[in-house]
Amino acid sequence: MRLNLKLNSILTVVLILSFIGCEGKKTENTSNQPKGRTITIVDELTFINKDGEDISTISIALADEPDERNQGLMDVNEMGQDEGMLFIFDNEELQAFWMANTPLPLDIMYVNNDSVIVRIYQNTTPFSQTTLPSEAPARYVVETNGGYALRHGITEGDKIRF
Numbered sequence: 001m002r003l004n005l006k007l008n009s010i011l012t013v014v015l016i017l018s019f020i021g022c023e024g025k026k027t028e029n030t031s032n033q034p035k036g037r038t039i040t041i042v043d044e045l046t047f048i049n050k051d052g053e054d055i056s057t058i059s060i061a062l063a064d065e066p067d068e069r070n071q072g073l074m075d076v077n078e079m080g081q082d083e084g085m086l087f088i089f090d091n092e093e094l095q096a097f098w099m100a101n102t103p104l105p106l107d108i109m110y111v112n113n114d115s116v117i118v119r120i121y122q123n124t125t126p127f128s129q130t131t132l133p134s135e136a137p138a139r140y141v142v143e144t145n146g147g148y149a150l151r152h153g154i155t156e157g158d159k160i161r162f
Helices: 002-022 066-071 148-152
Strands: 043-048 054-063 083-093 106-111 117-121 138-145 159-161
Touching: 043 083, 054 066, 054 148, 106 148, 106 159, 117 138, 138 148
Parallel strands: 054 083
Antiparallel strands: 043 054, 043 159, 083 138, 106 117, 106 138
């Protein structure tokens, strides 16, 4: 009995010292989910139908600088259902995006100076290097989770407001 009590005391001390020794050390990511970037929400964007009625609103991250536009949603592994990214270009001109290094299927919506959606690509293929051209001059691009436009009835000719 006395030996068991002594062993229990020693084991308790060893456990406490082990715990204290681990304090402050980084733990490794043991999940199977690869680490990815996150987006920083800074504003809201509303989709408006051809009758001028609000369709839906998303929270958006902005990509209005060259480095931000180049990075876009690359390496972002998850995004909230009502979240997206708004790309703002200096001029209205033909644009083209692709999905290289982008693990999420996206809806990509090209928008002109008048805030009209001129082209929508729905449920794009993750990691694809196929170019997705605007086919009309665009100043803005909105990216949402794939299927968002279809779920909310957003079509070419609708508008955005941010």
